Amino acid sequence: MSKEYFLQGNEAYAKGALKAGCKFFAGYPITPSTEIAEDMARDLPKNGGVFIQMEDEIASIGAIIGASWGGSKTMTATSGPGFSLMQEGIGYAAMTETPLVIINIQRGSPSTGQPTMASQSDVMQARWGSHGDYEIIVLSPSSVQECFDFTVKSFNLSEKYRVPVIVLGDEIVAHMREKIVIPDNVEIIPRKMPKESPEEFLLCKADENSTPNMPVFAEGYNVHVTGLTHDERGYPDTNNPQEHAKLVSRLCNKILKNREDITSTDSYKCEDAEIVLISYGAPSRSVITAVKNARNEGIKAGFLKLNTIWPFPDEEVKKLAKSADNIIMVEMNLGQLVNEVKRVAQGDAKVSLFGKIGGEIHKPLEILSFIKKVQGGN
Amino acid sequence: MSSENPYIKYLREDRLPHIFCPGCGNGIVLNTFFKGMEKAEIGLDDVSLVSGIGCSSRIPGYVKCDSLHTTHGRPISFATGLKLANPERNVIVFSGDGDSASIGGNHLIHAARKNIDLTVICINNNIYGMTGGQISPTSPKGSFGTTAPYGSFEKSFQLSELVAASGASYVARYTTAHALMLTFAIESALKTKGFSFIEVVAQCPTYYGRKNKIKQPTDMLIWLKDNSIFKMQADNMEPKEKEGKIIIGEITKQPHEEYSEEIYKLIEKQYGDKPNVFKSAYRG
Structure with missing residues (x-):
């Protein structure tokens, strides 16, 4: 229940x-x-x-x-x-x-x-x-x-x-x-204890791009945890270029190589959209109204809501950049995530920013005017 | 008689040799720690070590137990979380004067105020050794360091008195020239329920010694010994007479309500059962 x-x-x-x-x-x-x-x-x-x-x-x-x-x-x-x-x-x-x-x-x-x-x-x-x-x-x-x-x-x-x-x-x-x-019950992913015995266990031993299981203090694993560059045992090894590259690459790749599993977006009327609006957080609420109003006026607008912003959902944005002529990024700053959109769109679609600061959310009418301005610019 | 160090069994032999300079005070502190731990009848299996950044903070990395080598000045914060997740554990912090008295000063006084059951061993060598000999908040007035080429004109912190005034249950100060007394102090600290602070004034021949014309480790130990006065003596001395002296002994000993015990009591009352923090992340 x-x-x-x-x-x-x-x-x-x-x-x-x-x-x-x-x-x-x-x-x-x-x-x-x-x-x-x-x-x-x-x-x-x-x-x-x-x-x-x-x-x-x-x-x-x-x-x-x-x-x-x-x-x-x-x-x-x-x-x-x-x-x-x-x-x-x-x-x-x-x-x-x-x-x-x-x-x-x-x-x-x-x-x-x-x-x-x-x-x-x-x-x-x-x-x-x-x-x-x-x-x-x-x-x-x-x-x-x-x-x-x-x-x-x-x-x-x-x-x-x-x-x-x-x-x-x-x-x-x-x-x-x-x-x-x-809901009464939600999906919960518990932490995984290492499979090896404490004697055989190595704190940071993991396959390329993967996440090792995590021991707990006080159970005999005798781990040394350090922010210094460390080897498979977890011991500091700060002057070894290969060890550093291996560790930091794995830490990055365990996220980047699992981008598909991690990232989440919602799309609304994007299939035939000529103008796609991208937003996240509070402004999404105004964007959805603006897109509905634009559709009522015959403008083929769509909306991609980013639920995960990092790692950036490259694939979803790339796909829309190919199908749409224009992308409008709506965010409450002077242009931050819009640069990611530009990186991914790579000239496939024209990217515009509707940024706003001061503390007030974008109004749906303001967004609609912006959509019309962008449309008129084509 | 075996010539092997009796405490080698506590060390990660695969990490030796260590990085400490010849004549460093850290070895004396580590030995007295192991001895104090045995006297307090605590096994290394029941200990987690936490440290910050600096020479002293490298100690836990050589000890065969769970250890958390954290960021500069923050070990007491990390230790607070670790202790509250599993209060049955002895959580011991190794720190230095830069770590505890400078960048981490706020964490130190607040943990003392909360009187959380941690033992902090602060190896005060009056200088930043790891970065090459800069003055610290405990450097004596007039001493030299690479960032005080004309001599320090700052007043130094009386760290033990500061921690005692903040509410710690147990505070003692000794030097590396007082190994036996230091051992007993560590034993007392480990046995005390509440925040315990051991300040060990130690030699750094490489940087403090070289910059202040006491290059030999033995000369530094003699200097530490000659410069120390017992608290009982100091209590009857005029402030002027005590200037530049190291006051050794138990600075405070007043066990009182301990934080993790109080918070667990509160949780038990609200929850109606024993708190279930430790290892809870592994449950589905």
């Missing part, structure tokens, strides 16, 4: 985490994500889990990495300024293949910017925020239902690929109330 609720996005994130089996949350108060921490503080103990408020966001991500090696599914939630502080920990988690989930509710930026207003300006930071070559998974919900669903999915992807997964939300969806349906 599933149950219906009328919830705020931030409440749905917390419910999703609990449903996915999150047993450890560490965080630091920050607008507009604080309700997630508040809900976890209230509900985690009731579910047998630990909530801890740390002294800052650097400590928060440190604590969830530590708890992850203690065998727990872990999460933190933050917004831009806190997300900046977490970048060091994200790199460490990527390098050490530590599963964890970060919810980042985007607000107006840069710096402390607009704490109570929405943006989508952390898109590239979510991808490249920590130093070095690494791959990461980022999902972007556009409804309260998706806040729940994508959080559950994030835990599953994080366990499957042993990688930090970021749910890149925005203030609009986080503070919006909608009906959502929470």
Whole structure:
């Protein structure tokens, strides 16, 4: 039996985490994500889990990495300024293949910017925020239902690929109330214990492009986990060019080579579309209305909603670039993910950006006018 | 009598030789740690080690147990998560003055305030060794480093007193020239339920010694010994007399409510059963 609720996005994130089996949350108060921490503080103990408020966001991500090696599914939630502080920990988690989930509710930026207003300006930071070559998974919900669903999915992807997964939300969806349906049971991917005995086990031994199983501390595996470049045993081996290339290539390829399994998009009336709009997060809600209105006026418009933004869904966008004349990227920034669309479209379709900053969502009428402008330009 | 080091059994022999310089204080600290651990009747099987960045933070990588070598200054945060996922575990942090007193200062005082059951062993060699001899927040006023070519004019941190004032259950300071007393302090720290902090003032002949004209490790140990005064003595001395001295002994010993125990009690009350954090990720 599933149950219906009328919830705020931030409440749905917390419910999703609990449903996915999150047993450890560490965080630091920050607008507009604080309700997630508040809900976890209230509900985690009731579910047998630990909530801890740390002294800052650097400590928060440190604590969830530590708890992850203690065998727990872990999460933190933050917004831009806190997300900046977490970048060091994200790199460490990527390098050490530590599963964890970060919810980042985007607000107006840069710096402390607009704490109570929405943006989508952390898109590239979510991808490249920590130093070095690494791959990461980022999902972007556009409804309260998706806040729940994508959080559950994030835990599953994080366990499957042993990688930090970021749910890149925005203030609009986080503070919006909608009906959502929470099923009794959701698909849960549990962490896999190594098959080998502790004596035979090597921490980082894995086939090319694959993810090794993860041991837990205190079970006799005697693992050494380090952010330094390490060999199959997990031991530091920092001056060996081949070892570094092998490790970092595997960490990237285990995500990139599984792009098909990881990425998710929804398409609406794209089959015969001459103009395809691409969006993610809150603006998707206006785009769908704009596309419907455009169709009513006889404009062959379609919509591709990106549920996963990293790794970028190359194939889906490439396909549309071949079939459509124009692509319009609608995002709440001055042009971030549009560059990925341009990279993939490669001249097959003309790519335009309808970016907007300041905190207000694109209005459907504004989008319709933009569609007409693009159409008129042909 | 065998000439083999009695603690070699605790080391990852496949990782030797280690990276520490000849005459480094880390070896003394590691030996006293193993001895203190045995005296406290704790087996290495019950221990997880966590460390940050720096020479001292390389220690866990040589010990045959689960270890987490983390980012600079953050080991106490990671250790907090690890401890709360499985409070039955002895979680011990190896850190240094750069790691604990500088970049990780905030984490240190908050863990002490929370009084979470961690043992932090901070090897304070008054300098950044790994990066080649820069001054640290504990470098004595007037000492030299590559970033203080004209001598440091900053006042140094009294790290143990800071941690004691923040609420730790147990704090002791010794030097590598006081190995036996240090062993007993480590034993006490491990037995204490709550946040325990051991500051070991140690020699770094390679950088601190070279920059401050005490190049021989033995001379540095003599300098550490001669420069130390016991806390009992220090308590009856004027501030001026204590300037530049290393105050050794137990700085505080006041066990009180411990964080992981309190939080698990709270969860048990709300959940109506024992918390189920440890290994929960492996359940479907």
